[in-house]
Amino acid sequence: AQSVTQLDSHVSVSEGTPVLLRCNYSSSYSPSLFWYVQHPNKGLQLLLKYTSAATLVKGINGFEAEFKKSETSFHLTKPSAHMSDAAEYFCVVSDGNKLVFGAGTILRVKS
């Protein structure tokens, strides 16, 4: 069975500094992995998706994630945080038909 572990429930960064949101996954076969973002009172929005193509995936709003099979990780990064990045981020693995969500990481961006 697939599962994901988001290693930090809260991350706080200053505006203009790098963002790192950590995610480890467990999968019995080559997984599809996603990062979704949820702003307050808004629906989930897809940031990026990995499906066994390039291991470095670029998403929207300057985010990217690197798939590392040896570490079973799919960490989300951004070189420079913006105030509008403050939201909750979910790492997600697909079992082929259903999505399995991590517990989420709340990103706070300080001015």
Place this chain on the structure above:
Amino acid sequence: EADIYQTPRYLVIGTGKKITLECSQTMGHDKMYWYQQDPGMELHLIHYSYGVNSTEKGDLSSESTVSRIRTEHFPLTLESARPSHTSQYLCASSDHGTQETQYFGPGTRLLVL
């Protein structure tokens, strides 16, 4: 514009009432899903459908029921709401095939008094 819609966005209702949460998508997607999300928690799949007349229960047990009479419509019904049903309900859809991206609606926040 292709999109996925949920109504109502917010609902406050008394115990014992019957409620239906609406979800519609204009993307022609075959697959649709309902998730439940408690505050500060991850999403849990409660129902899904692979197409018209197809409905399946998800990973999290739920007292709600769903129907899929039309491709674009996937309503969720609670026959008798209880305070334990208070949560956020998110609807999603995806195209046929595996590993397809799911697109989410804005959600319905339900409060049962």
